[in-house]
Amino acid sequence: MKSWTSDAQSCGVNPDWLTLLDGMLSPTSEYPDELQTVVQSMREGLNLTVEQGLILWNYPDLNMIGHLASLSKQARFGKQVFFNSNLHVNQTNICTLACKFCAFRRGKRAKDAYALSVSEYLSRIEPYEGRIDEVHTVGGLHPDWDVEYYEELYTASKKLYPHIHIKSLSAVEVKHIAEMSGLPTRELLKRLQRAGLDSLPGGGAEILDDAVRNIICFGKESSEEYIAIHRDAHSIGMPTNCTMLFGTIETVRQRIEHLCKLRNLQNESHGFQCFVPYPYLPDNSRLPEAQLASGSEILRMIAVSRLMLHNIPHIKAYRMNIGDKISELALHYGADDFDGTVGHEEIMHEAGSMTNLSYSKKQLTKFITDAKGIPVQRNSIYTKFRRFDDDDGNSQFISLPIISMGVGE
Numbered sequence: 555m556k557s558w559t560s561d562a563q564s565c566g567v568n569p570d571w572l573t574l575l576d577g578m579l580s581p582t583s584e585y586p587d588e589l590q591t592v593v594q595s596m597r598e599g600l601n602l603t604v605e606q607g608l609i610l611w612n613y614p615d616l617n618m619i620g621h622l623a624s625l626s627k628q629a630r631f632g633k634q635v636f637f638n639s640n641l642h643v644n645q646t647n648i649c650t651l652a653c654k655f656c657a658f659r660r661g662k663r664a665k666d667a668y669a670l671s672v673s674e675y676l677s678r679i680e681p682y683e684g685r686i687d688e689v690h691t692v693g694g695l696h697p698d699w700d701v702e703y704y705e706e707l708y709t710a711s712k713k714l715y716p717h718i719h720i721k722s723l724s725a726v727e728v729k730h731i732a733e734m735s736g737l738p739t740r741e742l743l744k745r746l747q748r749a750g751l752d753s754l755p756g757g758g759a760e761i762l763d764d765a766v767r768n769i770i771c772f773g774k775e776s777s778e779e780y781i782a783i784h785r786d787a788h789s790i791g792m793p794t795n796c797t798m799l800f801g802t803i804e805t806v807r808q809r810i811e812h813l814c815k816l817r818n819l820q821n822e823s824h825g826f827q828c829f830v831p832y833p834y835l836p837d838n839s840r841l842p843e844a845q846l847a848s849g850s851e852i853l854r855m856i857a858v859s860r861l862m863l864h865n866i867p868h869i870k871a872y873r874m875n876i877g878d879k880i881s882e883l884a885l886h887y888g889a890d891d892f893d894g895t896v897g898h899e900e901i902m903h904e905a906g907s908m909t910n911l912s913y914s915k916k917q918l919t920k921f922i923t924d925a926k927g928i929p930v931q932r933n934s935i936y937t938k939f940r941r942f943d944d945d946d947g948n949s950q951f952i953s954l955p956i957i958s959m960g961v962g963e
């Protein structure tokens with residue numbers, strides 16, 4: 555069996571994945587006429603065009619699109635499905651903006667508004683400290699907090715919990731803190747990186763089309779600013795994820811163009827590790843005109859994302875939003891990452907998510923094994939992996955400094 559090492563750019567992808575994919579695909583001429591140019595582009599590792607993305611979107615047989623995406627995933631990772639052991643802590647729900655899809659934000663004087671002090675933040679992590687290796691922290695745009703609050707937060711976290719990776723701040727938070735502090739975003743990110751910020755989670759992309767943004771999240775960072783902030787992060791060696799919120803008012807073409815914008819930046823800066831598509835959850839938010847996404851649409855979005863984003867290593871099935879059952883199905887449609895243990899989450903649950911927050915690793919990985927995948931615990935930046943071995947019923951981990959990933963495994 556062939557083994558390879560991983561770094562923060564390759565993120566565990568088999569370096570021979572394109573050759574493997576070529577061998578896994580049937581001869582191009584055996585595919586339906588309308589899919590043949592797509593399959594040929596897949597073989598050659600070319601960027602699929604917007605028009606090809608639309609062909610995939612409109613192709614009637616969802617399972618065929620899922621099959622192509624699944625081959626693309628298997629060529630990279632075999633049957634292995636990644637998860638991590640993490641905790642979400644939201645530092646404040648007070649926000650100066652009022653995005654229409656957001657059920658989480660509160661005005662400063664709202665009865666249930668909160669803003670964690672540094673010690674309150676640390677006490678949220680404390681009960682999980684020995685069980686997690688990542689804290690995921692995003693929140694509202696607090697009207698009084700500038701770079702100093704976040705420096706203090708990250709410094710104190712690293713001092714107490716040096717082993718915990720800090721993934722924090724959506725692009726709009728970066729923009730807001732930079733403005734509050736009178737700093738260019740790149741300088742802000744460098745300061746926060748020195749304080750302990752390890753990576754950005756990718757939230758706030760919504761749909762990278764300013765006409766849509768002006769309606770659903772007026773005042774947020776523009777499409778160009780989202781891309782520029784991630785470019786800044788990548789330029790200082792800070793990995794990021796990227797996201798898409800779909801099912802509000804955007805067209806399918808705008809979704810596909812969104813993917814192309816992310817892919818273009820990735821071709822330039824190579825810092826995206828994972829793409830996380832999630833549909834709008836309508837409960838408790840203020841967007842009656844939203845179209846909402848059905849189950850098959852979520853699966854198709856994941857499959858099309860896998861095929862369009864050939865240069866972004868991972869596609870996540872975001873359990874907090876799409877639920878465990880659709881996430882499990884998504885593993886057959888191109889997703890290779892099953893999110894994390896999470897422990898606590900507010901943003902999606904305020905919006906109506908019913909996803910369970912208290913799974914053990916054993917319970918979490920059952921979804922992966924039920925989908926005939928091999929669960930692999932990863933660190934936040936996909937450079938260290940441990941195979942989750944539950945064969946003996948003792949939930950033991952086996953350390954693998956070099957992960958082995960055979961397609962036929």
Ligand code: SF4
Pocket residue numbers: 649650651652653656657658659693694695726771774
């Ligand atoms: S999505 Fe973020 S920026 Fe928009 S209102 Fe909610 S917390 Fe504020």
